[in-house]
Amino acid sequence: MKRNCYAHFFSLIIALLLGTAQQAAGQRTQIRGFVDVVSYYQNGKLNFGLGEQDLFITSEITQRLSFLGETVFKYSFDSPTSFNISVERIILKYNYAGNHSVLIGKHHTPINYWNDTYHHGRVFFPTVERPLLFAQGFIPLHTTGVSLQGQNLGRLRFGYDAMLGNGLGSGDIEDNNPFKSLTLAAHVKPTNGLRIGASYYHDVISKGSTIHNHYGGTSTVAPGRISQDILTGSIVYNDSVFHKKFEVLAESSMAMNRSDSLGTQRAIASYAYAGLRVTDKIIPYVRVDDIQYGSKEVYFMDNNTRSYVGGVRYEISYLAVVKLEYQHTKSHMNNISDNIIFQIAVGF
């Protein structure tokens, strides 16, 4: 019975591929890229630094099947060449009906708006860097797996993502335990420029798992089995009010990490961004980040952090943006940090 089921499944896949192969002549492939360089003043000295070089490829293989790949080249202290190559996204998308698609590959987890929208294209970022909840490793950035996606459905332009994937501690070629991560996300866009979304993430992290997905703010090795649930809410507004274009983006995630020894520990990470387009090209902005951990946290480091960002963005064109920003950060484990940073981000 089981073998029969697999045979039907593979027959369906082969039929789909054969059906689409006839249309392969119409393939359209585009290669784009993004890069940024920064200069920053910190601790009494001026520094220059390279950001990321992001190579982005899309290909319409057939009228229903498409490919998206994103590869980042970035500085790495550990690498013998000083640079690492990181495959950020490899997605095969099959649009099976209307605005409904099935996607397989390595995704940016659709857990919040920023992670699902801006990715590594810093020319799109409203601020120089991502909110702190990314740097602190609060949310799972990537998931390798399969997902169902719907977009712009009905009058409210409802959208959904349902994703099953390798969980935290896994690599991109296999899962390290029998548990799969589950991401359920939904949003509505009732008017142009307004998007309201919510998501739920669940995973079980095995004892001893190495958390590859995070580079700061979390323990690198899980000390015990941890069951993690993350609830996220977000609101985005980007449109005209009295002929002035306002940009508002606020997101908050609550992570509940449950272990046998310490029970459930809650942590909350939030940020709010606001910008005002005073001219066609100039946008002053502010952002506030706040992360609060439970005192007996088992998965995250107890590093309560608050940050204030103020800056101005000058959009030379849609492919070139410069930003000048001041950031004040106060955290439980580190000294107070004041940073002035200048960034040029381009697309090509």
Add this chain to the structure above:
Amino acid sequence: MNYVYRFAFKVFLLSIYFQLPARSQDISLSVITSGKSAPSEMKLAQLKATMRGERLRWPDGSKVIIALLKTTTPIGTNTSRKIYNMSANELNKYWLALVFQGKADAPNFFNSEAELEEFVSQTNGAIGVVNHPSASNKVILIDGQRSL
């Protein structure tokens, strides 16, 4: 001396006059398609949603393929303003972001109406915006009108 003031005032008025057409140049737009995939009539709101990439398939299941003139052309600029309610720069950013998110395929951009017309006539499911529609494609009525 009065002659100098009068002359300067006339130059000022003329400069305003010659600036106006460049700023408010209004080109009528027609929406074209080929084949039977796209409907023969749409409401303006439906057209805007379709052109924003919010609709991936026509009712017969064929793919919606958007054809636009480049935003550096007067027709492209008018398309940005009238259909997208965006500047040319905003439109380019909108599409680059949407493609980067993997939510839609990029429109096909053309330098001339003739190139766009030919593409639409040869592509099932294509929908495009031109100023002077040719006989090779059918015009979609928008709110009952042939042009915007």
